[in-house]
Amino acid sequence: MDSSFTPIEQMLKFRASRHEEFPYQEILLTRLCMHMQGKLLENRNKMLKAQGINETLFMALITLESQENHSIQPSELSCALGSSRTNATRIADELEKRGWIERRESDNDRRCLHLQLTEKGHAFLREVLPPQHHCLHQLWSSLSTAEKDQLEHITRKLLTRLDQMDQDGAVLEALR
Structure with missing residues (x-):
């Protein structure tokens, strides 16, 4: 079964093949994070909706x-x-x-x-927390403890960089 991310990845590969300066990995990682965040939110909303809350x-x-x-x-x-x-x-x-x-x-x-x-x-x-905790354990069971620790470290590192870029106005500077 193809991943729900496959069409995006194919599009990025196509663009990378046409544009030499295309920052493929950076865009891939950004899109992957955004896609995963959307899927996490979708999954969470389904679970919460079944419990009568958002x-x-x-x-x-x-x-x-x-x-x-x-x-x-x-x-x-x-x-x-x-x-x-x-x-x-x-x-x-x-x-x-x-x-x-x-x-x-x-x-x-x-x-x-x-x-x-x-x-x-x-x-x-x-009433609602135990089933939610079960779903979260089910989701994250695909990663080992070491992988979860590594993902947390990397995610925090990126978040720190994003916060720093916000403070520095780096995003707006890049657009000038």
Whole structure:
């Protein structure tokens, strides 16, 4: 069975055969990472959909569950999810509608609102996490521990470089 990446790889090989200066390996690795990220997200969304939730709501619940008192301010949730405050409000509305969170005034400052994970939210996470962990073990079982460590090291190294390029404005410089 051909890989879902085969058509992209064939196209890249064709371009490389026509253009001497074509950075084949760099483009191949970039496209491979992007393709794999898309497949990981697709796989994850299928799993979450079967459990009646999407990635954004799930990550919001995990973020709340990971806090000291299972409580967070909407602005902190927005920052943690990398979304706008407006979108964080929509997320909180949906979580509240499902009974997984409650909005509460701060004990210290009545003007300050906190999103609090409810027992129903905790119960939902206890239900959905074991099957997700099983799927993740199944996915990553194709790699040895050493290979996973190596992939983590390489991925972190590339991420550090991407962060550095963002700070340096290297991408914009290359376009000039």
